[in-house]
Amino acid sequence: MSDTNLVLGGKEFSSRLIVGTGKYSSMQVMKDAHEASGAQIITVALRRVSLPSGESILDHLDTTRYTLLPNTAGCYTADEAVRTCYLAREAGLGEMVKLEVIGDARTLFPDVLGLLEATKTLAREGFTVMPYTNDDPVIAKKLEDAGAACVMPLGAPIGSGLGIRNPYNIKIILESVTVPVIVDAGVGTASDATIAMELGCDGVLMNTAIAGARDAVDMARAMRLAVEAGRLAFRSGRISKKLYATASSPLEGVPDWTS
């Protein structure tokens, strides 16, 4: 059974795993992990250049291979996030943006009011807006109505590795919107990514789970397989859950051992 591609901003992606570029132990490990993940979309943050070197992570990445996804990480207002997206577009990073408007430094939970406002502005300006949101189906629907190209609910707080804490809300989000749903944040290990995909999500975005693993490259491969496994299982239609056993061998023709 062949799968459809993930479509974002008119572009098609066969990989449903999006990875980051932060927290890696070295550039080489990052490059190898990207390779092992099979990801086609890679997120980057925009930051002040450090003078005089002015080095960028893209000086070390094959930018022809990956679709870059600039994020607005560290922005606490809609205005900052929108201006960051304008900077990203001017920097030549394209018009697909991972929109974050953070509401609280300790939890890094999104400020959904600012997020909604920024989504409206950026969608109007022609950006392909991918908002990082909480697992609230009502906000997800409002983001879709505001012009978001997808919605990216968190599974758990960013970098927490707690997994998909509210699979039922993710399920309701999937029923509430028609745009792709990509779980962003909270994944800790491979089974978390699989659970997201089994729920029917269209993709998973992660950074820390791979970059922070003892062996980032092998974890990247595990995540690739986990996303693929979850996607396949979702498309294959799982059996329903039952309280009691159902024999999988025929009950007819059992030999009679009674004496």
Place this chain on the structure above:
Amino acid sequence: MAAVLFMKIVVNGKEHEVAEGLSVDALLTHLGVKREFTAVAVNREVTPKSMYAATRLAEGDKVEIVRPMGGGSAS
């Protein structure tokens, strides 16, 4: 020879003394910043690349020069 006049501007949060009327283009060259994947904002407004040469900086201007760095989420 006319004396070169200087002005103070703030680049990425740090004060710099540069020649009066310096353009954004000349500033980037002066600082040795690569142009690829670079974006500039002056006083919160993004300066399009096509305007680098024509945009003259003034005393007290706040300039932000950014490039992509490593990151996933809110890092």
